[in-house]
Amino acid sequence: MNHYFSSVEGWFEDGPLYREAVIRFDNAHFVEIGCWKGRSTSFMGVEIINSGKNIVLDVVDTFQGSSEHGLVDTNSLKAEFLRNTEPVRPVIGNVHAMRSVDASQLYANNSLDFVFIDAAHDYDSVVSDIISWYPKVRNGGVIGGDDFEPAWPGVVKAVEEIFGPHKVAVYGKRHWGITKG
DSSP states (O other), rough: OOOOOSSSSSSOOOOOHHHHHHOOOEEEEEEOOOTTTHHHHHHHHHHHHHHHOOOEEEEEEEESSEEETEEEEEEHHHHHHHHHHHGGGGGGEEEEEEOOOHHTSOTTTEEEEEEOOOSSSSSSHHHHHHHGGGEEEEEEEEEEEEEOOOOOHHHHHHHHHOOOOOTTEEETTTTEEEEOO
């Protein structure tokens, strides 16, 4: 399947950490936190489909926007997400329309192979997301996210304070990742 993510409105440009996760895991469960209109979800879905691997991708988003782009109509944003991700629907498991921290409670500890955080970018939200989701990642699994760059100091500060600046792997321009264990 050809990538079509660039036709979906959003900020996602490339997915080096997404590609790495698909290469690394099979018979796996992934969660993407923050999906906006589905640009990054579409990218990941195509990567999974093209791999031929058994990977389920769940997504979590309030579908209400955030302070970075203002509040939007919840129903229309989710409907647009579903339209945009229809071609990759076979690999999408659950679409949780809720806060990240609340959604984390739906998953057992040590049950996920890959968690990607790209929701609110302020320091407190990123800390809460990491603290809520890290226990859900199994040993050998990966937790990571987007916007690990000077333009998003809250993301950088949260990630480096929790994991230590020398343990953070950077993928491409701005993805960060930590292997658990």
